[in-house]
Amino acid sequence: MAGSDVRKYLPLTESTYYILVALSEPMHGYGVMQKVEKLSEGTVTIGPGTLYGAFGTLEKAGLIRMVKEEERRKSYLLTARGRAVLKEQITRLAIMNRNGQGLLGILD
Amino acid sequence: MQEELIRKHRWFWAWADDREEAWLREMAQQGLHLGKAAPLGEYFFVRGEPRDDVYRLDYVPMSKKDEHYYQLFKDAGWEHVGEMMGWQYWRKLATDSQADEIFTDNDSKIQKYQRLLAILTIFLPVLIINVTNMGVFSLREKYPWIIGLQVFSIFLLVFYSVVLLRILFRIRMLRRR
Structure with missing residues (x-):
């Protein structure tokens, strides 16, 4: 069971989830936008205003940190806490998914 | 050209x-x-x-x-x-x-109006103090121009409050979504 410092961030919104997934490797803003679009198969789009705000909020919460700054672009990466939060979220999603998969056939 | x-x-x-x-x-x-x-x-x-x-x-x-x-x-x-x-x-x-x-989510839309509200709120005490001060002054000295100024600053304060309330209302509507 994860600690309360991890649980208080859960559940993540869909946008935040994908931003954290994208930041499992160092990436700058526009890179994150493109990666999220691709990973989510076009179901999630993140606008620059939303992403700029999210970077600030997530950095303040200690879930991501700036690792590089060049040509007016900041690159971010998950921190240890960010990884713990993402891991716990993925575990929860897996449980939800298991529960849902069994129902798919009978819900039609 | x-x-x-x-x-x-x-x-x-x-x-x-x-x-x-x-x-x-x-x-x-x-x-x-x-x-x-x-x-x-x-x-x-x-x-x-x-x-x-x-x-x-x-x-x-x-x-x-x-x-x-x-x-x-x-x-x-x-x-x-x-x-x-x-x-x-x-x-x-x-x-x-x-x-x-x-802005592609509700949170960031709300944050935009919160940034605006934070800046606007800074000036509210100034307006309130202005109205109170002039109120005291216009009771003591009954110059018509002071009363005019007083009416104007009350109008400004009311207008300002309406703007703040409308922004708060907008934030509330966004929260409900």
Whole structure:
């Protein structure tokens, strides 16, 4: 069971989830936008205003940190806490998914 | 050839900036492209070919401005058209998809109005103190101009409070979604 410092961030919104997934490797803003679009198969789009705000909020919460700054672009990466939060979220999603998969056939 | 700037005046309410965005798009469709926005609702347009551009307004006060903000928007294909008292005007060719939005979730839309509210709230105590001070003064000295000034500052305070309440109401509506 994860600690309360991890649980208080859960559940993540869909946008935040994908931003954290994208930041499992160092990436700058526009890179994150493109990666999220691709990973989510076009179901999630993140606008620059939303992403700029999210970077600030997530950095303040200690879930991501700036690792590089060049040509007016900041690159971010998950921190240890960010990884713990993402891991716990993925575990929860897996449980939800298991529960849902069994129902798919009978819900039609 | 000198570009001719067409001046138009239009009041815009801080809580209804989406109406402003729609109006700027209509103007662009008619071939009037925003060149500059100035305080007190003054807009300067450049005449050109009609183009279907979407306009989006963000509120970023002076103290929060930084070059990474502008770069991120530019990378995402947005053009910075101008700035007016903290309001940032962005434009991009319309695609009628999610790519037309600078804010793609409710939280970030709410945060925009919260930034605005934070700045506006700073001036509220000044207005209240002004009204109280002048109230005391106008009771003591019964000059008509002081009473006039007093009425004016009360009007200003009421107007200001209405603006604050409308923005708060907008935030509440967004929270409910």
